[in-house]
Amino acid sequence: MIKTKYILLLIMGLSIMGCSDLEEDPIALLSPEGYFKSTADIQAAVDGSLTHAINEEIWGRKLSIALLLRSDMVDLQSDETRRVEMNTHTISGDNEMVYDPWTRIYLGISAANTAIAGADDVVEEDSVKNPVTAQAYFARAFYYFHLVRLFGDVPYFDAPVIDAEAAKSVSNTPEAEVYEKIIADLQFAKTWLPETVASRSIPSKAAASSYLALVYLTMAGNDSGSEYFQMAFNEAKEVINNAGTYNLALDNDFQTLFNAEKIDASLEPIFALDYNNVEAEDNAYDQTAPMTGIRGDDDDQGWSVAVPAMAVYDSFDADDYRRRVSFQTEATIGGVTVDYTEFDISGHEFAANRPYIAKYTRFPGPYAKSNKRATSHNYSMIRYAEVLLIAAEAAVEIGDNASALTYINMVRERARRGGESTNGGYVEEAIPASAVPADLSGTVTVDDVLEERRVELAFEGKRWYDIKRRQLGEEVFGASGYEGAKPDWNSAVDYDTPIPDEELNRMPNVVN
């Protein structure tokens, strides 16, 4: 019957509509609920946490370059306001080089907190899961140590923040308390992390211990009577005494430390960031090389932004191999090879006729983007030479001159060995051993160690923190400083970075 057909049609029409419960079933998204089931899941959050450090917003550029510019070692060849503020110490709370590192560091912390909280859901013995979770404690300490040195008092979170309303009640945790929490995390990490690891970018017991030494040294500050010097010395000495167990040693060739192809085999890095030549999403890659490189040279061109003042170059002993490794003094520009006095033949407005930083551009290894961006260079965050210098500095402060001499001279001795570098440009050369720098003798002073740190760790992001912890601002930013007088320097306020304005607006109880 025709009628029946129509009724059938009607029913079909109605049946198609069905009834849905409207629940969502996201296939390609991860829900934090129920995610943590095994130690591999904790490890994924740890790797998430540490990966934030390689981002352009932290060590890829924003924080690393900010630390260089704020020090007395690197001048600015750019008129970008955010960089000018760093170089002249007129930093405002809406500076991208302030809020980007702030944001990204807290992303690292939140991922570490997620790993630590997630570990509670993983049903495993402590002996199985704590060595994994300890990496998250290390990561959290690593990040807060940067924060506390940059900003002083900061909001401290030891668990993921789920409640958006918390913004109204969060307040700053005092600097001293943040240090205590950093120490507690590093001690947990030191307890559970393995003595040796497959790669120096994986946190180890040595890394936790070395960072503890640096934390103590930082807490001691400029107070010669501080008990933290002894603690720093003890901790550093423990690392040195266990160098065999931890498989640590000074590298024979200083240049190796700045050669992406060779650094991974070196025993000197204690903790490094795992850079890869992948152009990952969200600028999660290195841009330090172009920031320090020569503009317009034929070796894939840098951006000529962070360039040391001439006096910095002159302050290095000409026969110190470390000057050779640290500076680029020759380049080919438009087919013409020139020394640094003619780098401006590029015609670029910001070209400087001064030696450029060579630690990042010379041997960057494979890289994924032009201008040597996205390198595979696993930059050391702390290396064995620094532990020796921590021990030396602490030894001076506790009156152990013999140890101070031993440790500082180990670093100087290595610098004398020479190695496989270049002529200061692109031509590879073997540099013979040299008599410079000669061993120190007599009484080592704090200034001696700080100077050694300045030369040994030049352009590695250490100097600004040294200036802050030793309160050197008046001296190094005065007329006799390497960059000449910095008229805007004000010791009363400029050691601390302002907390980003927008963050103050969102958290009414957080203040600078």
Add this chain to the structure above:
Amino acid sequence: MNLKSRLILMVVLLFNATLFAQDSYQLSGTVTDEANVPIPGVNVVILNTTRGTATDFDGLYQIEVSNGETLQFSYLGYVTQTIDVSGQKQINVALKEDAAQLEEVVVVGYGARRKSDVTGSVSSVKSDELTAFPVLEAEQALQGRAAGVVVQSNNGGEPGAPISISVRGNTSINANSDPLIVVDGFIGANMPQAGDIASLQVLKDASATAIYGSRGSNGVIMVTTKKGKSGKLNIELNTTYSIQSTSNKLDLLNASDFANYQNQIRANQGNTNTYTQGAYDTDWQDLIYRTGSTQNHQVSFSGGSEKINVYASGTYFNQDGVLINSGYERLSFLSNIDAQISDKLKLGLNLTGSTSKKNGVATQSDGSASVGGDDVVSLAMRFAPDKGIYNEDGTFATNDQIGDQVDNPWAVATQKDDDTTIDLFRANVYADYEIIEGLTFKTTFGLSTKNEFRGTYTPRTLTLTSGGVDGRAIMSEDKSKSVLSENYLTYNKELGKGNLTLLAGYSYQKTTNEGFYSEGTGTIDDSFSYYGLYTATSLINGSSGDVYFNETEIQSQFGRANFDYDDRFLLTATVRRDGASNFAKNEKYAIFPSGALGWKVSNENFLKDSKSISNLKLRASYGVTGNPSIGAYESLAVLRSLYASSNGETVTAVTPYQNANPDLKWESSYQTNFGLDLGLFNSAVSLSLDYYDIDTKDVLMFDNSIPWSFGLLNDEIITNVGEINNKGFEISLNTRNISNESFSWTTDVVFSRNKNTVETLINGADFFGSGAPSYFSVDNNYILREGEEVGLFYGLDYAGVYQGGAVPAGTAALTGAVAGDPLFADLDDSGDITTADREIIGNPNPDFTWGITNTFRYKDLDLNIFFQGSQGGDIFNMTNVQLYNGDANTTYENYNNAWTSTNTDTNVPRVGNNSNREISSRFVEDGSYIRLKNIAIGYNLPSDVLEPIGISKMRLSVSAQNLLTITNYSGLDPEVNYYGASGNNNTSSNTVRGFDFGNYPTVKSVSFSLNVTF
């Protein structure tokens, strides 16, 4: 057998044999208008039967009739006539033009109403307005045609650029404000070809849109495509060819002035590196622009038997853009088949499909590819004019002495491939069944799909953008499909003097989107283009936004009651209950009611006989509608994966992305509308006035109150926090100034004024964003502030040039200022310029927009002049921010007027001044304009010429678009639309407004059209 006769045969085959009563006989006649001109295509039907025919091009018809039957003659735009058959052999009819046009039928949701019975606010756009000049997208033709509707290309004159429409202002902040498009009943369809559209209505107030509930608050555009008519087969051919050129060019420095300018800058900055002038003198703007062309050809067939009607068309569009290497090509088909199966049952099928390919050239850079590359338009302005295209060694010249390193614009335009192909398909079947008299059931079932493929390739010849990586290939695919089932009952009943119509229905729609993305560098050879992806030596992970799957469902019940009493009082009430999967756990369902009243005052006794007032209707409505523009899964807590490596291996890594928001729901707009429709002097003048007030609550906004220190990758999740208000006034006026046999003149005016106010923001805090490319490093240059309009410009208030010595009271300069540097208002009297000195410096929202069309007809000639304009909106000239910065070429305006020690009486700071990419009121300009959008002259060939060659209608026309623009704006074009650093997405379209940077230029064009009907 030619095509025409084949089609006729087909139509004949489709004919159903019809049985006639024995006493039937053949009747014939002619249908003409009052001027005795035959009207082809008039429907001639016998009432209460299914028999009917249509007139041919001579207005002739023939039909079998019996005594006592009634013939009905109907044709759009004419008053329908009925004549009883009582033995006449011939009936000639002169149809009266339906002057008032009040009988125009307006398509509303799930039905149609006589326009005179509509209680809501509805704008109709006629099909000849949509085809008055050639457009790629029918949306473009709406500009200036409907009051309260603002239309803008997302990228100037770019072939294939998306068109954004807003109805009655922006009812949202971060959610999509595009109106809902309903085509032949399919919700969320793509707009058909302009030539296929029979009618288009814009539903504006809540009483009209609330039937679409949660999707109604941005307005609804109801589109009905052309249907076949019973009778003779019509074949129509439309062909248009246009020539286009850029409407404007900036006056930039030549090579020697440029070198001089750079050296002045360096001298001013104490920089001793001299700028050496290159060997060339290149006008980059000339190099990247060309004369473009557009061609559009459409063939359509329309016809049918008494029971089956068919309309089918094919359209081919091809455009060569005015920017070299840009173009667009599209082929589309549409067919509508409607069949009256029995007295009670009607079935129909709409099918449409299209395939298009866009050859893109980078424009409107968001700045994310700042190193080595940028958009071609802004590059052409900033690139050094003393460089040539090539270096001496044959490689492409790059910018290597000033500013960021960039490849040259010609190289970027010609070397990069960027192809997008989009295939669209939609099928919709319906069945309409009359259950008992007055009660009908309609069910529709439809499927719509979209496949979009994009391939881009940056060859190694672009030494900066891709040289370092030896070619970069990207391929991506996005697919979406939507299934819709709608079922509803309509009941109509006369109740004494009243008429009641009831509607009740159920709807279910499911939309699925999925996509993937693949990128690689290091391809084997540039000649492979993006297909070289498989040879890439290094693959780059797509983000979760590029590789995705999501599914949303929406299910709804809806109902409407219309009660008309005595043709004087009208009442409409609607309600819809929507449930949607993309809303949070606690907020899955909501109800959207509306009500409206209408009073036809002119039908009251005291006006009935008025000579002057032929129509007067008052309308009032109130209702609630929603905006559900929330992506799937946005309310869920998410961990996101990151690319990470450890010890040389890629490892799994996760990081918190967002916290859950279990209360996320739709925005709700509470809209009040008052309207008046007035017709004077037998509708020689018809006027519609509407006033509206829309309160939008629970506005979807990015939550800027979550501190960065909470460590969430998505630190601005979407939440219901804001409240905004839009109030406005619309005028639509149509007049027949002169109308006689040989000459007529009509004028159509639309005027819209909208004022929006941000009522509530999160914690009352200002909301900032950037309308600049990311490499400008400008964090906050627009602001949302309570009590102000949306998207105001924010920055320093420029106070002239510092002349040295004491700084004028109330102003201050940036650090290290010397004479010639800019001064700004020092709002906090601190003596320094800091972030505290920023303030609101401009308002991009126009005070009003308008359009005026004048149509003149003299015998077979017609002339159409369409002006359109916008008044009072400001523009932030980001182009000049870039060009005045020193690290780019600049305008003569800047170069000649800049402060020097000998030219101190100027408002332009010295070149190389101490301000860097200055965001100040200096770059805010008035963006008001008046534009001659279209002027067209057409000629209809007389039928005595055409008849012998078998043509029923032929029209030739010449038109020009954007021929004249009157504006004080100094940039390329006042219709700006730069979307800022966040890229081209819907979430920024409401707030990033009035910024000008690098968009594809608006074009002037001259078009030639031919229209032939067989």
